[in-house]
Amino acid sequence: RAKEQGRNSYQFYTEGMQEREVRRLELDTDLSEALARNQFELYFQPQLDLVTSRAGSVEALIRWNHPQRGLVPPIEFIPLAEESGRITEIGRWVIRAACQQLRLWRGTPLEHLRIAINLSGRELGEADLPDYLARCFEEYSVEPHQLEIELTEESFIANVEHNHEQMRRISQLGVHLAIDDFGVGYSSLGYLRDFTVDLLKIDRSFITDVTERHDDAVITRAVINLAHNLGIRVVAEGVETEEQLLFLKQHNCDMAQGYYMSRPVPAADLPGVIARGLLSVSLQ
Ligand code: C2E
Ligand code: MG
Ligand code: MG
Ligand code: MG
Numbered sequence: 001r002a003k004e005q006g007r008n009s010y011q012f013y014t015e016g017m018q019e020r021e022v023r024r025l026e027l028d029t030d031l032s033e034a035l036a037r038n039q040f041e042l043y044f045q046p047q048l049d050l051v052t053s054r055a056g057s058v059e060a061l062i063r064w065n066h067p068q069r070g071l072v073p074p075i076e077f078i079p080l081a082e083e084s085g086r087i088t089e090i091g092r093w094v095i096r097a098a099c100q101q102l103r104l105w106r107g108t109p110l111e112h113l114r115i116a117i118n119l120s121g122r123e124l125g126e127a128d129l130p131d132y133l134a135r136c137f138e139e140y141s142v143e144p145h146q147l148e149i150e151l152t153e154e155s156f157i158a159n160v161e162h163n164h165e166q167m168r169r170i171s172q173l174g175v176h177l178a179i180d181d182f183g184v185g186y187s188s189l190g191y192l193r194d195f196t197v198d199l200l201k202i203d204r205s206f207i208t209d210v211t212e213r214h215d216d217a218v219i220t221r222a223v224i225n226l227a228h229n230l231g232i233r234v235v236a237e238g239v240e241t242e243e244q245l246l247f248l249k250q251h252n253c254d255m256a257q258g259y260y261m262s263r264p265v266p267a268a269d270l271p272g273v274i275a276r277g278l279l280s281v282s283l284q
Pocket of ligand 2: 150
């Protein structure tokens with residue numbers, strides 16, 4: 001009986017794999033037309049400045065409005081696009097859309113906002129990326145410091161020399177660089193020493209239990225102090241409760257991002273989110 005069960009679960013497993021594979025292939029095909037059909041959209045999630053209690057930046061998070069499947073999350077199609085190489089054109093679209101948005105906000109109550117975009121290691125490696133950025137800044141009259149680029153640790157591992165040079169060139173344009181998801185993956189403190197990093201985003205996995213678990217609290221405080229001593233500002237990711245926010249404020253974290261302040265929203269909803277204030281809680 002055990003054997004039979006084992007076989008059944010094995011069959012179930014392979015069917016699951018097949019379904020996933022089919023879905024993957026279908027998504028990959030659809031992805032090839034998504035740009036031309038204008039199916040991508042940027043959502044924006046505010047990062048609350050814990051000193052001014054205002055949003056300083058918003059992170060741009062890509063969404064794919066699939067005609068049949070509805071909203072497809074990036075976790076499903078970004079890895080696909082990286083494999084196929086389509087990430088390049090998608091990333092260029094993101095850069096352009098962010099610059100366009102910054103220009104649209106000029107003269108509105110949102111004009112002080114910076115936009116943080118996410119770039120994968122593969123995109124960072126593209127030789128003409130710095131030139132592309134410079135051209136977009138010029139085309140949309142955007143100041144380079146209005147754009148921040150979030151890189152995950154994978155960007156610091158592959159093609160170390162080349163990526164380091166790319167980061168230096170981008171940094172010289174005046175764009176601020178952030179390490180995303182800090183503390184998970186192949187964390188190495190050497191990045192903080194060797195690369196021009198302006199911001200560090202503490203991964204959500206440390207914040208989730210930061211008010212309940214002593215170890216998470218110790219790590220979070222240590223990362224904040226380490227970064228500050230190196231002149232790097234710190235953003236906490238995944239803040240979902242008032243207690244977490246107060247903990248971060250109390251320990252001098254610079255910024256906080258998470259569902260507690262706001263979920264990622266379409267551009268049209270952002271003025272409302274910013275106007276009503278990000279906090280119903282006083283940070284005093
Ligand atoms: P990320 O850059 O670390 O973005 C943060 C993710 O956490 C977002 O998921 C966001 O919606 C989610 N999040 C924010 N606050 C909370 C919270 O309080 N609780 C929880 N549970 N989640 C929260 P999303 O939008 O699904 O994006 C997932 C990942 O996809 C991003 O992680 C980023 O690595 C990647 N991504 C998104 N947009 C782009 C893009 O334009 N280009 C590239 N290359 N990658 C992107
Ligand atoms: Mg990010
Ligand atoms: Mg992150
Ligand atoms: Mg992440």
